[in-house]
Amino acid sequence: MTTTIDRRPSHGGLHFPDQDERAARKRKARFYDRPGWLSYALLAAFFLGAVFPLWWSFVMGSRVASDINAVPPVVIPGPNFLENVLKAFQTVDFAKALVNSLVISTAIAVSVVFFSTLAGYAFAKLSFRGRNPLMVAVIATMAIPTQLGIIPLFMLVSELKLTNTLGAVIIPGMVSAFGVFFMRQYLVDVIPDELIEAARVDGASMWGTFWHVALPSARPAMAVLGLFMFMAAWTDFLWPLLVLGPKNPSVQTALSALNASGGHTPDYSMVLAGTVVSIVPLLVLFLFAGKQLISGIMSGAVKG
Amino acid sequence: MSTLQAQRRGAGLTFRQKLSNFDYKFSPYLYISPFFILFALLGLFPIIYTVNVSLYNWDLLKGQGDFIGLQNYATTLSDPMFWNAFGNTFSIFLLSAVPQLVMATIIAAVLDQAIRASTFWRMSVLLPYIAAPVAVAVIFTQIFNQFGGPITGLLHVFGLEPIKWGYDVFPSHIAIATMVNWRWTGYNALILLAAMQAIPRDVYESAALDGAGRIRRFWSITIPMIRPTMIFVIITATIGGLQIFTEPKLFDGQSNGGSNRQFQTIVLYLYEMAFPRRDFGRAAATAWILFLIIILIGLINYGISRTIASQDIKKNVRVPVAGTRRTIGGRK
Numbered sequence: 288m289t290t291t292i293d294r295r296p297s298h299g300g301l302h303f304p305d306q307d308e309r310a311a312r313k314r315k316a317r318f319y320d321r322p323g324w325l326s327y328a329l330l331a332a333f334f335l336g337a338v339f340p341l342w343w344s345f346v347m348g349s350r351v352a353s354d355i356n357a358v359p360p361v362v363i364p365g366p367n368f369l370e371n372v373l374k375a376f377q378t379v380d381f382a383k384a385l386v387n388s389l390v391i392s393t394a395i396a397v398s399v400v401f402f403s404t405l406a407g408y409a410f411a412k413l414s415f416r417g418r419n420p421l422m423v424a425v426i427a428t429m430a431i432p433t434q435l436g437i438i439p440l441f442m443l444v445s446e447l448k449l450t451n452t453l454g455a456v457i458i459p460g461m462v463s464a465f466g467v468f469f470m471r472q473y474l475v476d477v478i479p480d481e482l483i484e485a486a487r488v489d490g491a492s493m494w495g496t497f498w499h500v501a502l503p504s505a506r507p508a509m510a511v512l513g514l515f516m517f518m519a520a521w522t523d524f525l526w527p528l529l530v531l532g533p534k535n536p537s538v539q540t541a542l543s544a545l546n547a548s549g550g551h552t553p554d555y556s557m558v559l560a561g562t563v564v565s566i567v568p569l570l571v572l573f574l575f576a577g578k579q580l581i582s583g584i585m586s587g588a589v590k591g
Numbered sequence: 592m593s594t595l596q597a598q599r600r601g602a603g604l605t606f607r608q609k610l611s612n613f614d615y616k617f618s619p620y621l622y623i624s625p626f627f628i629l630f631a632l633l634g635l636f637p638i639i640y641t642v643n644v645s646l647y648n649w650d651l652l653k654g655q656g657d658f659i660g661l662q663n664y665a666t667t668l669s670d671p672m673f674w675n676a677f678g679n680t681f682s683i684f685l686l687s688a689v690p691q692l693v694m695a696t697i698i699a700a701v702l703d704q705a706i707r708a709s710t711f712w713r714m715s716v717l718l719p720y721i722a723a724p725v726a727v728a729v730i731f732t733q734i735f736n737q738f739g740g741p742i743t744g745l746l747h748v749f750g751l752e753p754i755k756w757g758y759d760v761f762p763s764h765i766a767i768a769t770m771v772n773w774r775w776t777g778y779n780a781l782i783l784l785a786a787m788q789a790i791p792r793d794v795y796e797s798a799a800l801d802g803a804g805r806i807r808r809f810w811s812i813t814i815p816m817i818r819p820t821m822i823f824v825i826i827t828a829t830i831g832g833l834q835i836f837t838e839p840k841l842f843d844g845q846s847n848g849g850s851n852r853q854f855q856t857i858v859l860y861l862y863e864m865a866f867p868r869r870d871f872g873r874a875a876a877t878a879w880i881l882f883l884i885i886i887l888i889g890l891i892n893y894g895i896s897r898t899i900a901s902q903d904i905k906k907n908v909r910v911p912v913a914g915t916r917r918t919i920g921g922r923k
Binding site for chain 1: 611614615616618619620622623625626627629630633634635636637638640641643644663697698701702704705706710712713714717718719721722723724725726727729730731732733734735738740741744745747748773777778779782784785788795830834836837840841844845858862863865866871874875878879881882885889
């Protein structure tokens, strides 16, 4: 919060007062961080490593199961992708799973973003008794592995007759300590205190100030937090596995059921085609909002 | 603010002013209460109530039974299966954390140069993160298919014997650690990259002008300056890594961690106790034991990082502060 470290827009973009001096220094400065061919080779290798498993699962998903034994491994897609996807949809209820996961992830993202912005704003910009100890409590809770409370949580959900409903997944995910922390860190820098003071002097209510002053400035951080929460909910497995039955699956429990459907020798092509289907929604999200994800991860690491 | 408050405390306030005063005083509590109430109910209460469950004979179907004190803990701690899971968890954790950190640091250092098309490379580094652990596990289970699959195919090309990835202890740990590494290396690389970019460029420049080579600058400037972030990455990787479940569960979908529990982890052991065996008491005891292990390791990490940080201040090195957790989604 206090140590927002100088974040340069690009690598080596140093800030110098004088133009001529700057150009001269820049020429000199450049030599030390000019990447060699080895750097690009490393990145290319890493790129291939990142892409290969995804590409290979698409390739396998578009061929026949026995191609898994091909030597050397297959790398060119075949003609059977749609057929395999269709088989996957017939084996498990993928259509329902996709809708369910969309509902769950959206509900969790909206809820976490709303409650986090509200609390983050209060912690960042309002003064009240006990603010600092309560903020410390929020930070401390981030370190608690709440996943280990699943036994009583499971009992609670059964008691409330929520088993097999989407509510069983949504409700435990409605707030996040990380979210509160994240929004507080963002809002503390981004809203000037004078702006809130001015809104009050003009007679705005506290809620009015939040709604008309804080919320608009919070939008970029809300989008990034929502993105992360959506992805986290979409990829979660253990909890949905416990509370959602096979009749009402999430994408991940459906995929795991698909994987288990053939015993020790499943129809590999069908399973991998289903896997591709489960990844596509986040892949699309990534292609549109990848830059925001990257900036979210990177700002989270630097802002103290 | 204080003058405003003083004015409002004056005599003869209208109803409107009183209302505004009330609004001013209590709104902050109203704004933070949804988080605290829901967290207390759905996060904190279950963790604490786990202790209660662990002190009883407690069956999934029959419910609460007799109070048996610490019996569940004693049974768990004397169960060879628990220690097997304990060993597997740490083995998989080390096989994933160490190579992951080394690779992430190298990639971050490469990206910290004046790279062309840096957005493209950053996105490609993050790409695996969008695949859910279930999907990653399914894909890699086939890549490591011991009866066929690309790796067995490659080994065959080089005339090597196939490795029993799904059966032997160490190979199965490598396969599972590979899943974790594949998904998280790029993510951690971006966190470390952010820390590297926070290092003032003139430090590098003057070191370069003084004749320090690339490698020397990396070890003498980059590594010391990103150490707090590094520790932060290690702590979050530990919290996540010790709770690994999805990858070993899916690696052999028919069992709970392999036919001989070769890769059963602690959370998988907990799962087996709770659901196939319906013994909630034992599962709760396991959860609480793991909770204590995580807290203990967290405290050790915290202690080490404080010592290092204070040494850094003595050496007058500027310390970038690590902030948020990386387990936004948690590693589940």
